[in-house]
Amino acid sequence: MNQNQDDHWLVRPASIRLLWKLFWAVLAITVALQIFIEVKGYFGVDGWIGFGAAFGFGSCVAMVIVAKGLGYLLKRDQNYYRAEADDD
Amino acid sequence: MTEFLPPALILIVAAFLIGPTRGVLRHAVILGAPLITLWAIWQVPNGVVTTVQFLDYTIEPVEGSELRRWFATIFGLMTFVGGLYAFRQAKWYELAAGFAYAAGAIGVCFAGDLITLFLFWEFMALFSTVIVWSGGTAAARAAGIRYAIMHLLGGIVLKVGIEGVVVHTGSIDIQPMLATNIDTWLILIGILINAAAPPVSAWLADAYPESSPTGSVFLSAYTTKTAVLALILLFPGEPVLIGVGLYMIMYGIIYALLENDARRILAYSIVNQVGFMVCAVGIGSQMAINGAAAHAFAHIIYKALLFMSAGVVIYRTGKSKCTDLGGLFRTMPITTICGIIGALSISSFPLTSGFTTKTMISTAATDEGMLLVYFLLTAASAGVFLHAGIKFPWFVFFQKDSGMRPKDAPWNMSAAMIIFSALCIFMGVYPESFYGYLPYDVNFEPYKAGKVLFYLQLLLFSGLAFFLFLPLMKRTLTISLDFDWFWRVFLYRAGKLAVEVGTEFRDAFGHRWRRVSSAYVDKLRYYFGQSGMDNRRGMFASAWPIGATALWIAVLLSTYIVVHYL
Numbered sequence: 001m002n003q004n005q006d007d008h009w010l011v012r013p014a015s016i017r018l019l020w021k022l023f024w025a026v027l028a029i030t031v032a033l034q035i036f037i038e039v040k041g042y043f044g045v046d047g048w049i050g051f052g053a054a055f056g057f058g059s060c061v062a063m064v065i066v067a068k069g070l071g072y073l074l075k076r077d078q079n080y081y082r083a084e085a086d087d088d
Numbered sequence: 089m090t091e092f093l094p095p096a097l098i099l100i101v102a103a104f105l106i107g108p109t110r111g112v113l114r115h116a117v118i119l120g121a122p123l124i125t126l127w128a129i130w131q132v133p134n135g136v137v138t139t140v141q142f143l144d145y146t147i148e149p150v151e152g153s154e155l156r157r158w159f160a161t162i163f164g165l166m167t168f169v170g171g172l173y174a175f176r177q178a179k180w181y182e183l184a185a186g187f188a189y190a191a192g193a194i195g196v197c198f199a200g201d202l203i204t205l206f207l208f209w210e211f212m213a214l215f216s217t218v219i220v221w222s223g224g225t226a227a228a229r230a231a232g233i234r235y236a237i238m239h240l241l242g243g244i245v246l247k248v249g250i251e252g253v254v255v256h257t258g259s260i261d262i263q264p265m266l267a268t269n270i271d272t273w274l275i276l277i278g279i280l281i282n283a284a285a286p287p288v289s290a291w292l293a294d295a296y297p298e299s300s301p302t303g304s305v306f307l308s309a310y311t312t313k314t315a316v317l318a319l320i321l322l323f324p325g326e327p328v329l330i331g332v333g334l335y336m337i338m339y340g341i342i343y344a345l346l347e348n349d350a351r352r353i354l355a356y357s358i359v360n361q362v363g364f365m366v367c368a369v370g371i372g373s374q375m376a377i378n379g380a381a382a383h384a385f386a387h388i389i390y391k392a393l394l395f396m397s398a399g400v401v402i403y404r405t406g407k408s409k410c411t412d413l414g415g416l417f418r419t420m421p422i423t424t425i426c427g428i429i430g431a432l433s434i435s436s437f438p439l440t441s442g443f444t445t446k447t448m449i450s451t452a453a454t455d456e457g458m459l460l461v462y463f464l465l466t467a468a469s470a471g472v473f474l475h476a477g478i479k480f481p482w483f484v485f486f487q488k489d490s491g492m493r494p495k496d497a498p499w500n501m502s503a504a505m506i507i508f509s510a511l512c513i514f515m516g517v518y519p520e521s522f523y524g525y526l527p528y529d530v531n532f533e534p535y536k537a538g539k540v541l542f543y544l545q546l547l548l549f550s551g552l553a554f555f556l557f558l559p560l561m562k563r564t565l566t567i568s569l570d571f572d573w574f575w576r577v578f579l580y581r582a583g584k585l586a587v588e589v590g591t592e593f594r595d596a597f598g599h600r601w602r603r604v605s606s607a608y609v610d611k612l613r614y615y616f617g618q619s620g621m622d623n624r625r626g627m628f629a630s631a632w633p634i635g636a637t638a639l640w641i642a643v644l645l646s647t648y649i650v651v652h653y654l
Contacts, residue, residue: 008418011489027552030545039538042454042462052545059467060474060553067345068560075346075566081576 027053094138094150095128095160095198096208099167099191106184118175118183122168125194129160136200145260148200155381155527159317160197162385163190166309166392173396173504174302177403178222185218186306193310197317201260202250205318209246209282213239216311219303220295228298234576235295238281238288246278262321267328276323283315283366284359285332289339290572292359297351297408301399304351308395309388312358316365316384320527325372330461333367336360337468344475345561346568350398350408350484354391357434357476361387364465368449371456374528379448381526386441386515390433393508394480397427400501401484404494410563415489420496424485426505433512435477435547436469441515443543444534451532469543470550477547478554483563 009015031050041047046055077083102121109117132152140147167190174183192215195208213236220232252271254260267276284292296307323329340360344353365387368380400423401416402408417424429440436442446469453462497505515522523530554561594601615626624630 007489010417010486011415023548023552027548030541030548033541034545037537037541039542040536043459046463046466046542050545052542053549055463055466056470056546057549057553059470060550061557063341063467063471063474064345064553064557064560067342070342071346071566071568074568074570075564076569078348078565078567080567080569 093128093131094195095125095132095164096191096195098125098128099187099194103184103187103191106180106187114180115175118171118187119168121187122164122171122190125167126161126164129157129164129194132157132160132198142203145201145203145254147203147260149195149204150198151200151262152198153527154525155317155320155377156197158381158385158525158527159313160194161525162313162388163193163197163310166190166306166388169504169507170302170305170309170392172507173305173399173501176498176500178300178302182219182222182300182303185215185222186303189215189219189306189310193314196314199262201262202253203260205262206243206247206250209314210240210243212311212314213243216307219307220299222303223299225298231295231298234572235291238291242278242281242288244278245274245281249274249276249278264324265322266326267323276326276328279315279318279322280332280366283312283319283362284336285366286335286339287571289336289359290570293343293347293352293355293570294572296355296358297349301402305392305395305399308354308358308391312362313365313384313388316362316369316380319366319369320377320380324369324377326370329366329370330458331370333363333365333370334461334464334468336363336366337464338471339363341468341471341475343568343570344479346566348410348563348566350401350410350413350480351395353410353476353480354394354398357472357480358391360468360472360475361391361434364446364449364468367461367465368452371449371452371458371461373452373456375448375455375532376452378526378528378530378532379445379452382445382448382522383442385522386433386445386512389508389511389515390430390441393426393430393505393512394434394476396501396505396508397423397430398480398484400497400505401494403501404497405492407492409565410483410487411565413484413490413492414487415485416492416494417485419493420485422496422502422505424481426502426509427485428481429509429512431477431481433516435473436543437473437477437516437547438535438540438543439513439516441512444516444519447534447539447543448532466546470546473547473550474554478551479561482554 031053034049039047039052041051045051098121102117105117105121106114132150134152134154136148137150137152138148140149167187170186170190171183174186178186189212192208192212195211196205199205199208217232217236217239220228220235222228223232249271250260252269252274253265256269256271265272265275267273281288292312296304299307319326319329336359340356340358340363344356344360347353347356361383365380365384368376368383398408400420401413404420405413405416407413433440433442436446450462450465450469453465496502519534523532613626616629618625618629
């Protein structure tokens with residue numbers, strides 16, 4: 001949907017590729033900085049290098065997957081309750 | 089006993105004035121009354137200010153303390169900025185209800201006894217229901233009725249609990265207690281219903297998104313946060329609250345991830361954020377209570393900001409589903425930027441208000457050595473960025489191009505959003521400016537290089553997870569079942585089944601019953617009504633001659649005298 005050349009800078013494929021590169025670079029820097037800045041671990045393990053990164057990424061992946069799984073159980077059509085009331 | 093204005097009263101008067109006034113005068117009431125209220129809030133000294141005798145009780149309608157003024161201040165501020173956001177677009181009765189609702193919240197803040205607290209509590213329930221109804225659609229009417237039932241039920245539970253405490257202890261004072269007997273449990277449950285705790289969390293995401301674009305801004309602020317204040321006043325350090333809070337945090341994240349409606353995403357994230365505060369009250373240390381109070385303040389600002397940006401989108405496009413939205417950043421730069429600032433604040437990004445308040449709560453958990461609580465809170469912080477921090481702005485303003493090119497916000501809505509955005513950043517950059525107003529002395533340094541780095545890693549890698557797993561989060565035209573299924577569907581079906589069984593029963597035994605009943609009806613008609621061929625009146629229905637009546641009275645009286653002397 002970004003075929004238009006005159007479309008906004010943000011949605012052009014080239015700029016999206018650039019943003020991804022920048023994002024990866026920033027991610028790498030935040031982990032690398034831990035060599036110079038000590039993160040005080042309250043419980044030991046949370047002071048390890050890259051713990052924040054791994055913990056953030058891991059818990060988000062877990063939440064997305066749990067949500068996806070629960071979705072199969074809990075998701076209903078958006079007119080579910082309306083259909084129930086119109087049943088009679 | 090000094091002559092001064094109860095702050096809640098000012099807003100109640102203003103709510104009455106909004107209806108009859110017109111034009112500039114009405115605007116002056118809407119914008120002026122909250123400012124006068126804020127001034128009055130800061131005139132309330134510590135301790136009980138006014139007392140009234142009611143029955144055997146000494147009612148204390150106004151009692152001040154740092155904590156009470158702190159919550160009242162944010163409610164007052166919210167009323168001002170909310171009024172600015174809404175005054176040109178909202179219907180007058182929605183605004184009037186909004187002001188009365190805010191008055192209820194401020195009344196709860198200064199309530200010195202349980203009876204006053206309860207009265208203002210119900211006041212809020214009534215007028216917030218009116219705001220839900222002001223949505224004006226059939227869905228809003230139905231959601232409003234469900235909302236009212238839930239809150240009136242919660243009110244009854246709270247009232248029974250309060251009466252139990254009054255009867256058993258003889259005191260109506262608001263003082264810290266623990267849930268140790270049935271009375272205190274009922275009070276706790278009554279308050280938690282307003283905090284959208286499980287299993288009734290569903291009322292919030294059910295009702296708020298059905299209100300008007302302006303109404304949801306008001307709704308997002310008061311009910312759950314007065315519940316947090318009540319918990320701080322009555323149940324600090326109640327261990328049950330830690331578990332309840334953690335459940336709410338996770339519930340909010342999971343349901344928001346499944347949700348398609350933009351405002352419903354924000355509604356679920358209210359439950360999530362209030363979960364942080366409830367958990368903090370459960371921890372109960374001075375640091376935790378400070379954290380809960382500070383976070384409530386910051387939360388009202390950025391959550392209202394998020395609802396404002398969603399409200400502008402709905403006001404301009406008439407759509408609220410992620411599947412219909414996208415690409416709006418092109419023509420709505422102010423709304424987009426303000427929405428992003430709100431989203432970063434809720435995710436507690438460094439330099440925003442969320443960072444300087446929410447991290448107090450996790451620090452409190454570490455100070456108390458609660459390893460599991462700390463790690464769950466940290467995981468939840470990552471999850472907040474996932475479900476609200478990125479998901480909301482991404483699906484509303486970026487994502488695909490929906491083809492819509494709506495205008496940006498009207499000037500008053502922009503002004504309201506800019507004020508709150510500025511406050512989000514101000515509180516993030518100058519936390520010492522407000523730490524002095526918290527209930528306890530703050531011994532907390534928010535910005536330490538290591539901590540900032542830790543949170544940057546945590547949040548940025550959550551962002552990475554979002555974009556890598558985007559295909560898994562494809563929006564679908566669905567809603568998610570919740571505990572309210574049990575009363576909205578299960579009980580409904582059970583009721584319908586009962587009616588069907590009853591009908592069967594009547595059809596089977598009906599003729600016999602009708603024969604018995606019609607005999608009774610005939611008798612009744614014979615004595616009390618008109619019946620027969622000549623339409624003759626029954627003995628008790630007809631007019632009697634005066635002589636006969638006098639005779640009967642004489643007989644009755646003489647019988648009475650005889651019986652008396654026997």
